[in-house]
Amino acid sequence: MTLELVKRLREETGAGVMDVKRALDEAEGDEKKAREILAREGATRAQKKAASRNAHDGLIEAYTHNGRLGVIVEVNCETDFVARTSDYKEFVHDIALHITSMAPESVEELLKQPFIKDESKTVRALLEEVSAKVGEKVEIRHFTRYALGEE
Numbered sequence: 471m472t473l474e475l476v477k478r479l480r481e482e483t484g485a486g487v488m489d490v491k492r493a494l495d496e497a498e499g500d501e502k503k504a505r506e507i508l509a510r511e512g513a514t515r516a517q518k519k520a521a522s523r524n525a526h527d528g529l530i531e532a533y534t535h536n537g538r539l540g541v542i543v544e545v546n547c548e549t550d551f552v553a554r555t556s557d558y559k560e561f562v563h564d565i566a567l568h569i570t571s572m573a574p575e576s577v578e579e580l581l582k583q584p585f586i587k588d589e590s591k592t593v594r595a596l597l598e599e600v601s602a603k604v605g606e607k608v609e610i611r612h613f614t615r616y617a618l619g620e621e
Contacts, residue, residue, distance in 0.1 A: 475501065483508045484603035512602030523607045528553050533566035541569045543613035548606040561600045561608075568593060569613050577610050
């Protein structure tokens with residue numbers, strides 16, 4: 471286990487140094503297994519936190535595609551500090567792109583859909599990853615999708 475590997479996994483996952491070291495020990499130095507352990511543990515911690523916290527901050531993203539499709543989506547987190555991070559902003563933008571492309575009818579349907587940029591995971595799984603990485607409750611509150619000529 472090298473310091474460089476610990477540092478890289480910490481930056482990629484947002485996990486603490488001791489958590490990264492423990493995951494690498496548990497995975498016997500296998501970087502891929504350590505990532506899986508960190509993702510699983512991060513999601514579990516995020517779910518426990520989410521149950522008792524309010525997400526009252528966040529961002530509203532507006533996206534249009536060729537002037538023919540548009541989406542406005544509200545994604546909430548707990549603090550404005552997290553809402554200003556690049557990981558959070560990228561997530562909110564990706565959700566707007568996904569809604570534009572996949573046209574879900576509700577937040578519940580959206581969460582069940584395979585994510586357009588990585589169909590190996592659902593939007594819910596992506597949301598849980600982001601929540602674990604930023605260490606706060608993250609939720610997609612609501613959205614509206616517009617298409618030219620549709621009612």
